[in-house]
Amino acid sequence: xxxxxxxxxxxxxxxxxxxxxxxxxxxxxxxxxxxxxxxxxxxxxxxxxxxxxxxxxxxxxxxxxxxxxxxxxxxxxxxxxxxxxxxxxxxxxxxxxxxxxxxxxxxxxxxxxxxxxxxxxxxxxxxxxxxxxxxxxxxxxxxxxxxxxxxxxxxxxxxxxxxxxxxxxxxxxxxxxxxxxxxxxxxxxxxxxxxxxxxxxxxxxxxxxxxxxxxxxxxxxxxxxxxxxxxxxxxxxxxxxxxxxxxxxxxxxxxxxxxxxxxxxxxxxxxxxxxxxxxxxxxxxxxxxxxxxxxxxxxxxxxxxxxxxxxxxxxxxxxxxxxxxxxxxxxxxxxxxxxxxxxxxxxxxxxxxxxxxxxxxxxxxxxxxxxxxxxxxxxxxxxxxxxxxxxxxxxxxxxxxxxxxxxxxxxxxxxxxxxxxx
Ligand code: AMP
Ligand code: GLY
Numbered sequence: 402x403x404x405x406x407x408x409x410x411x412x413x414x415x416x417x418x419x420x421x422x423x424x425x426x427x428x429x430x431x432x433x434x435x436x437x438x439x440x441x442x443x444x445x446x447x448x449x450x451x452x453x454x455x456x457x458x459x460x461x462x463x464x465x466x467x468x469x470x471x472x473x474x475x476x477x478x479x480x481x482x483x484x485x486x487x488x489x490x491x492x493x494x495x496x497x498x499x500x501x502x503x504x505x506x507x508x509x510x511x512x513x514x515x516x517x518x519x520x521x522x523x524x525x526x527x528x529x530x531x532x533x534x535x536x537x538x539x540x541x542x543x544x545x546x547x548x549x550x551x552x553x554x555x556x557x558x559x560x561x562x563x564x565x566x567x568x569x570x571x572x573x574x575x576x577x578x579x580x581x582x583x584x585x586x587x588x589x590x591x592x593x594x595x596x597x598x599x600x601x602x603x604x605x606x607x608x609x610x611x612x613x614x615x616x617x618x619x620x621x622x623x624x625x626x627x628x629x630x631x632x633x634x635x636x637x638x639x640x641x642x643x644x645x646x647x648x649x650x651x652x653x654x655x656x657x658x659x660x661x662x663x664x665x666x667x668x669x670x671x672x673x674x675x676x677x678x679x680x681x682x683x684x685x686x687x688x689x690x691x692x693x694x695x696x697x698x699x700x701x702x703x704x705x706x707x708x709x710x711x712x713x714x715x716x717x718x719x720x721x722x723x724x725x726x727x728x729x730x731x732x733x734x735x736x737x738x739x740x741x742x743x744x745x746x747x748x749x750x751x752x753x754x755x756x757x758x759x760x761x762x763x764x765x766x767x768x769x770x771x772x773x774x775x776x777x778x779x780x781x782x783x784x785x786x787x788x789x790x791x792x793x794x795x796x797x798x799x800x801x802x803x804x805x806x807x808x809x810x811x812x813x814x815x816x817x818x819x820x821x822x823x
Pocket of ligand 2: 633
């Protein structure tokens with residue numbers, strides 16, 4: 402198998418690490434990749450929005466399988482692009498076509514999909530730019546907190562939780578007025594759900610599915626879940642409160658009707674479904690769908706997957722996932738993200754990273770890194786994910802924290818309290 406993996410984050414390094422272990426993997430390219438993926442496969446300089454260039458590379462390098470890491474190329478229709486070209490029919494893709502990617506790309510589409518299939522989610526109403534007055538009237542007298550969501554992709558910033566009706570009204574005006582560009586020309590207003598969040602992942606061939614280990618990520622920059630939202634500061638798997646009873650509800654009320662929905666609506670969906678869930682008094686609700694794996698969740702989920710990921714993805718692409726078996730490592734995993742000083746605000750790049758060779762008993766997944774001629778440099782806000790195993794997440798975390806101290810770069814920051822609420 403000759404594989405092309407698209408993306409450049411910690412998630413993609415975890416994919417590359419896992420795919421590279423498969424005896425089926427003959428050659429792995431990562432575009433554009435980072436310093437870590439460059440040690441596992443060959444990085445290639447391709448733009449993820451340049452589908453013709455990706456197709457030309459895939460033909461030239463006789464690629465059999467393309468794995469799409471991030472959501473943007475999926476929402477922009479990379480799968481549709483490949484399906485429409487006769488010369489590309491032999492190339493399998495992991496990731497949904499544009500319509501399926503709308504589960505992540507349009508909150509309004511996702512809401513309608515859930516409503517139609519009676520999948521538990523927060524009650525909502527939506528308003529377009531021509532409906533500002535109606536929206537403001539709707540907000541009058543609602544009980545805060547009030548959740549406002551930009552319909553489209555807004556780089557993880559499109560969700561606002563407003564503490565008062567006045568704030569919600571101001572934000573609705575700003576959003577419909579273009580605060581997030583076209584992404585907020587429609588706004589979904591949602592009931593606030595009070596509970597504890599967790600992440601469930603399925604690999605699907607569009608008909609059947611396999612569940613991967615459950616994880617929980619920590620999105621705020623500060624300890625105790627304070628401060629600004631980030632792409633994710635750490636994650637653990639498994640998640641202690643997600644017991645068998647809760648998981649059964651998740652499967653029957655959410656996962657099964659979702660996959661059945663993809664199938665009944667004939668969506669071309671072969672890939673990962675990420676269910677962002679919240680447990681409210683033991684009942685699961687969908688906060689969001691994503692059409693890809695999570696980051697940093699992947700950095701704890703894949704280390705716990707004992708089965709051959711490449712084989713599973715091939716089974717999905719060939720529509721025979723139903724017969725596949727998944728084996729999971731019983732140990733817990735925890736990951737700690739080392740980030741650049743100032744992130745998620747302004748931060749500097751190109752700082753030399755020292756001490757990587759001193760790490761023991763942890764996996765270091767690179768996120769924002771770049772290989773210069775002589776050393777590895779920081780190249781983003783989230784720099785490295787340090788993952789460890791342990792008999793429980795506390796033991797795993799202790800090991801990651803020990804190694805997080807050994808790796809150094811100017812401005813390094815990380816949270817020491819990943820899993821604090823479990
Ligand atoms: P999203 O971008 O949809 O993941 O939303 C970002 C974050 O906002 C989620 O991780 C939740 O913490 C929070 N959130 C979104 N929707 C709701 C809701 N209906 N009730 C409570 N919190 C929410
Ligand atoms: N960790 C959340 C995400 O990947 O969207």
